[in-house]
Amino acid sequence: xxxxxxxxxxxxxxxxxxxxxxxxxxxxxxxxxxxxxxxxxxxxxxxxxxxxxxxxxxxxxxxxxxxxxxxxxxxxxxxxxxxxxxxxxxxxxxxxxxxxxxxxxxxxxxxxxxxxxxxxxxxxxxxxxxxxxxxxxxxxxxxxxxxxxxxxxxxxxxxxxxxxxxxxxxxxxxxxxxxxxxxxxxxxxxxxxxxxxxxxxxxxxxxxxxxxxxxxxxxxxxxxxxxxxxxxxxxxxxxxxxxxxxxxxxxxxxxxxxxxxxxxxxxxxxxxxxxxxxxxxxxxxxxxxxxxxxxxxxxxxxxxxxxxxxxxxxxxxxxxxxxx
Amino acid sequence: xxxxxxxxxxxxxxxxxxxxxxxxxxxxxxxxxxxxxxxxxxxxxxxxxxxxxxxxxxxxxxxxxxxxxxxxxxxxxxxxxxxxxxxxxxxxxxxxxxxxxxxxxxxxxxxxxxxxxxxxxxxxxxxxxxxxxxxxxxxxxxxxxxxxxxxxxxxxxxxxxxxxxxxxxxxxxxxxxxxxxxxxxxxxxxxxxxxxxxxxxxxxxxxxxxxxxxxxxxxxxxxxxxxxxxxxxxxxxxxxxxxxxxxxxxxxxxxxxxxxxxxxxxx
Numbered sequence: 001x002x003x004x005x006x007x008x009x010x011x012x013x014x015x016x017x018x019x020x021x022x023x024x025x026x027x028x029x030x031x032x033x034x035x036x037x038x039x040x041x042x043x044x045x046x047x048x049x050x051x052x053x054x055x056x057x058x059x060x061x062x063x064x065x066x067x068x069x070x071x072x073x074x075x076x077x078x079x080x081x082x083x084x085x086x087x088x089x090x091x092x093x094x095x096x097x098x099x100x101x102x103x104x105x106x107x108x109x110x111x112x113x114x115x116x117x118x119x120x121x122x123x124x125x126x127x128x129x130x131x132x133x134x135x136x137x138x139x140x141x142x143x144x145x146x147x148x149x150x151x152x153x154x155x156x157x158x159x160x161x162x163x164x165x166x167x168x169x170x171x172x173x174x175x176x177x178x179x180x181x182x183x184x185x186x187x188x189x190x191x192x193x194x195x196x197x198x199x200x201x202x203x204x205x206x207x208x209x210x211x212x213x214x215x216x217x218x219x220x221x222x223x224x225x226x227x228x229x230x231x232x233x234x235x236x237x238x239x240x241x242x243x244x245x246x247x248x249x250x251x252x253x254x255x256x257x258x259x260x261x262x263x264x265x266x267x268x269x270x271x272x273x274x275x276x277x278x279x280x281x282x283x284x285x286x287x288x289x290x291x292x293x294x295x296x297x298x299x300x301x302x303x304x305x306x307x308x309x310x311x312x313x314x315x316x317x318x319x320x321x322x323x324x
Numbered sequence: 325x326x327x328x329x330x331x332x333x334x335x336x337x338x339x340x341x342x343x344x345x346x347x348x349x350x351x352x353x354x355x356x357x358x359x360x361x362x363x364x365x366x367x368x369x370x371x372x373x374x375x376x377x378x379x380x381x382x383x384x385x386x387x388x389x390x391x392x393x394x395x396x397x398x399x400x401x402x403x404x405x406x407x408x409x410x411x412x413x414x415x416x417x418x419x420x421x422x423x424x425x426x427x428x429x430x431x432x433x434x435x436x437x438x439x440x441x442x443x444x445x446x447x448x449x450x451x452x453x454x455x456x457x458x459x460x461x462x463x464x465x466x467x468x469x470x471x472x473x474x475x476x477x478x479x480x481x482x483x484x485x486x487x488x489x490x491x492x493x494x495x496x497x498x499x500x501x502x503x504x505x506x507x508x509x510x511x512x513x514x515x516x517x518x519x520x521x522x523x524x525x526x527x528x529x530x531x532x533x534x535x536x537x538x539x540x541x542x543x544x545x546x547x548x549x550x551x552x553x554x555x556x557x558x559x560x561x562x563x564x565x566x567x568x569x570x571x572x573x574x575x576x577x578x579x580x581x582x583x584x585x586x587x588x589x590x591x
Contacts, residue, residue, distance in 0.1 A: 223368070251385070268385045296384055304463070308384040 023280050025320045026067055027288060027295055028055035029312025035069065036295075036311040037085070038286075040279050040320060043297060043307055049085055052078050057099040057142075058317040061124075062106040067319070068124075070097040070111070077111065077122070082321060091127055094120040099183075101142040101151065103166060110151045110164075112139035119153050119162075121169060131169035135162045143184035143193070145208065152193060154181035161195055161204075163211060173211045178202035183275075185234040185243075187258075194243060196231035203231050203245055205261065217245075217256070221266045224250045233275035237282055242300070244285055246273040253287055253296075255303055267305050269296035274315070280322035288315035333429050334437050341441035344411070352449060355403060359396035359453055363460060367392055379520050381554035393462045394548035395517025397450045397472070398540060401480045404446040406508055408439075409487030413494050432575045435488060436481075439571075443480030450476055468551040475546040478563050482543060485570035492577035515541040516548075539566040 024046075025038040033055065037047040052071025055078075059068050067080040070093070077091040077100065093100075094113035097120075101110045108130065111120045119139060121131040136155025144151045144166065151164040159181060163173040178200020185194045186208070193206040205215040219229050230248035236258060237243075243256040252266040253273055270289025273296070277286050285298040289308070295315060296308045345352065367389045378384060415421040427434055454462070454469065490503055512518075514531070515538050525532040535541050542562040549556035 268387060270385060292385075294378075305384045308378055 023320060023322060025277070025279070025286050025295070025318055026058055027286075027311050027315045028058045028069060028317045029293075030054055030056055030290070030314040030316040032312035032314075034312045035067075035080075036315070038295065038309060038311075040284070040286075043309060045309060045311060047085065048312065049080075051080070051087065052076060056316045057097070058319050059100065059102055060319050060321055062102065062104060064321050064323045067321075068100065068102070068109065070100060072096050072098055077109070079124075091122050091124060092120075092129055093122065094118065094132070099140060099142045101144040103144050103151070104146060104148040108144075108166070110142050110144060110153070112142045112153055114138050114140065114156075117155070119151070119164065121151075133162075133164060133169055133171065135171070136160045136174075141181060141183040141195070143186055145186045145190040145193070146188055147190040149190070150208065152184045152195075154184060154195060156180045156182070156198075159197070159200070161193075161206070175204075175206060175211065175213065177204045177213075178216075182232045183234055185236055187236055187240065188238045189240075194234045194236065196234055196245065198230045198232055198248065201226065201229050201231065203234070203256075215261050217261055217263075219245070219247060219250075219254050219263060219266075221247060221250045221252045221254075224252065233273070233287075235276040235278055235285060237278065237300070239282075244276055244298075246276050246287060248272055248274070249291075251289070253285070253298065265303055267298055267303070269298075269305055270294045270308055275317045277318045277320050279320050286318045286320060288318045290314045290316065330429060330433065333427060333434070337424070337434070337437045338441045338444070341438075341445060345445045351407075352445075355400065355407075355449055356453055356456070358403065359399055360456060362392065362396055362399070363389055363457060363462075367460075379522065381549045381552040381556075387461070389457070389460045390462050391520070392518055393454070393457050393464075394551055395515070395544050397453065397476070397547050398479060398515075398517055398544040399512055400449050400453060401443075401446045401476070401543075402483050402508060402512060402540065404442065404449065405480065405483035405487040406490070406503055408442040408484060409491040409494075409503065412488065412491040416491070432571075435575050436571065439481055439484035439488065440477075442484050442487075443477060446480050447473070447476045464551045465553055468553055471553055472547055472550040475543070475550045475560070475563075478560070478567060479543040479547065482539060482563055482567040482570060485567060485574045488574035489570055489577060492574065511538060511540045514538050515544055517541075517544050539563060542566075 023040045025040055027036040033053050035049045035051050036045050039046045051069050053073035055069050056072050057070040069078040071078050075095050077093040078087050079089040081088045093111050095115045097111045098114055099112050107123050109122045109124050117137050119133045119135050123130055135153050136158025138156035139153050140156045141154035151166050153162045159179050161175040162171050165172050177195055178197025180199040181195050182198045183196045191208055195204045203217040204213050207214045228249045231245050232248050233246035235244045240258055243258045245254040249272045251271050253269055254263050255265040256263055269287050270292035272290040274288045274290050287296045293313050294308045294310050296305050299306045370388045514535050521535055524535055542559040545559035546563050
């Protein structure tokens with residue numbers, strides 16, 4: 001009931017406030033070779049753009065002027081100019097790029113090359129390959145800490161997090177986690193890193209100062225077989241309150257108290273939920289649902305899924321441009 | 325006849341129905357047990373069944389509990405209407421129905437008032453059920469609770485008229501078991517109350533068409549769409565149309581001659 005009252009109050013507030021600036025969400029559709037653009041105000045797809053083959057990981061440049069797209073089957077990273085929505089350039093990426101992360105210096109792009117068991121570091125302004133770092137078998141997830149000190153790569157088969165010093169491009173520590181680690185997300189203060197292990201069904205919380213695991217989480221979605229609970233995407237709110245974990249084929253997103261690591265709720269979204277992103281004022285969370293081919297929107301205040309929007313086939317990644 | 329006569333009669337019939345309800349308070353509670361069992365126990369087992377397709381009026385994936393809640397609202401009215409039919413057979417056997425029909429006011433007015441009186445009790449139960457459903461996270465928009473009121477009134481009139489029609493043709497109280505088997509269960513199971521019709525169509529097209537011809541399906545859809553603040557003219561139209569047809573047949577069936585004949589046979 002309390003939630004209902006809050007919702008009415010919220011609806012009234014929305015009704016009273018005028019239209020806000022539109023902010024766009026970009027979704028890579030792995031099987032359609034397209035990018036869907038969603039207006040976060042109207043929550044509708046406003047444009048679909050052809051991009052390279054098998055687009056998966058996508059990210060924004062730090063100045064929000066460009067979108068980098070891993071075109072996995074083209075073995076390249078495409079650069080889209082967000083003002084014109086045109087592909088303006090490509091970067092060397094090594095073979096089969098799937099996930100990548102951009103250093104806060106807005107120059108160094110860390111790309112994991114699954115087939116070659118390496119991480120390629122590319123300077124996006126000069127297109128020079130700065131380093132190729134040997135990591136475990138089938139590197140997958142990639143993250144750079146907001147303070148720029150660490151780049152972390154996850155290797156699926158070795159089940160490790162490889163901690164790369166961003167000054168020397170050397171691995172300083174390997175941390176064994178659950179089977180098939182997929183994704184790493186740093187807290188905004190760079191003190192904690194969250195890593196998901198898809199097959200292990202676990203999420204590992206790492207203290208960045210000591211590079212030690214401080215907690216391991218498991219999930220139990222009511223009414224869903226345990227082997228379908230496969231954590232992948234992670235998103236943390238900047239106030240340090242919540243963590244959202246996409247639980248893959250369980251079709252649920254776990255809402256976690258980021259301080260106590262307690263699961264607060266499981267929210268039903270589309271089939272095989274993969275990646276997540278928060279909108280600019282962190283009121284809504286967008287999830288890509290690969291098998292059902294849609295994006296679900298979660299209202300953070302209500303902790304409720306409010307809508308699912310059809311996009312292309314097998315949506316993989318989602319990023320929301322806070323400035324557009 | 326003055327309007328005050330109609331009002332007096334209206335209040336009288338409503339009061340009698342409420343008195344009867346008040347004397348059977350346990351029936352009110354037990355009538356809630358049935359839909360709550362479906363919601364809490366049955367739906368829990370089928371929790372993961374849905375979430376594969378988004379169907380109007382829903383805008384995203386829903387749990388099975390959310391899906392069947394409107395169907396269970398319909399179920400409450402359906403069972404109550406048939407219970408009402410039973411009580412009319414009872415009334416007739418005891419002669420109190422004849423007392424009611426001796427009123428000089430038009431018979432259709434008396435009968436529709438009786439149906440409305442029975443409907444008010446059902447609708448009260450529906451609202452209590454929806455409040456309890458909040459506990460299992462069935463949370464429709466707040467205005468939805470108001471928006472379903474016309475659908476609930478229409479549904480209770482339609483099913484009440486059906487009950488009245490059945491009461492006309494039932495010769496003895498003992499025959500009521502047949503109503504359960506031949507009316508309540510088929511109406512409930514062959515509708516969109518428990519499963520979306522596209523699912524039914526995948527399993528068997530002819531079963532799908534039976535569900536489409538079942539007026540209860542459209543009553544449930546009118547409740548479902550209203551609860552989520554969507555307008556479904558087809559569901560409303562069909563429910564209203566069927567209500568009129570059933571009400572005409574039912575009031576015609578309650579001509580005193582027929583009542584006397586049936587009454588004498590029952591006696």
